[in-house]
């Protein structure tokens with residue numbers, strides 16, 4: 583099977599600060615992958631690079647075996663850790679704003695997802711509670727027809743039970759083809775939707791494994807294994 587995403591030797595310096603020190607990993611089609619690491623590990627930086635919003639200091643990134651040119655950029659859909667829509671717009675207008683912005687955006691799907699996620703269409707975006715704005719952002723992202731979806735701490739402001747339920751509901755793409763990479767600290771809440779995990783430590787991917795492998799090999803949940811690795815209580 584060919585890889586959806588190949589990341590080879592990606593590094594990122596901000597002045598003297600080397601944030602990514604040669605990241606290597608691959609993502610397969612149809613997988614939901616958690617990018618886990620402590621504060622400041624470089625998760626957002628890595629997602630920004632993969633989205634094309636930041637040019638890395640070095641390294642190679644291939645999507646379906648090819649470099650991500652400007653023409654292929656819409657095949658990568660990125661959700662930052664804050665909503666990017668102008669706050670004065672109403673939700674429904676925000677949907678048409680996205681339709682103007684992205685050629686691969688499906689407004690009917692956005693309306694359906696907003697309804698599934700109980701986002702009120704007539705509300706002004708700046709007046710949405712944080713968790714509701716995050717739901718809108720997620721609905722807009724997942725209404726784009728992309729190959730790779732990058733999510734930075736999705737639904738971080740939504741309560742844990744709802745978060746897992748909503749993510750399970752909306753990440754279930756029927757074609758099983760799309761790949762989702764999401765950075766999160768909320769390992770416990772997100773774990774039920776994850777197929778694979780990447781642990782980012784000291785600028786490198788120190789573990790890439792399926793959630794099943796972790797459970798079988800270490801007899802630990804992803805969260806327990808994460809704690810063991812990052813608190814020095816165990817190795818990878």
Ligand SMILES: Nc1ncnc2c1ncn2[C@@H]1O[C@H](COP(=O)(O)OP(=O)(O)OP(=O)(O)O)[C@@H](O)[C@H]1O
Pocket residue numbers: 596601619620621622623624625626627628
């Ligand atoms: N544009 C920038 N200029 C300079 N330093 C930056 C820039 N962006 C990020 N950094 C630095 O890179 C490091 C990694 O930040 P990043 O936001 O990628 O980490 P993170 O893993 O997403 O953290 P968190 O989990 O707290 O969101 C931090 O030290 C941060 O200060």
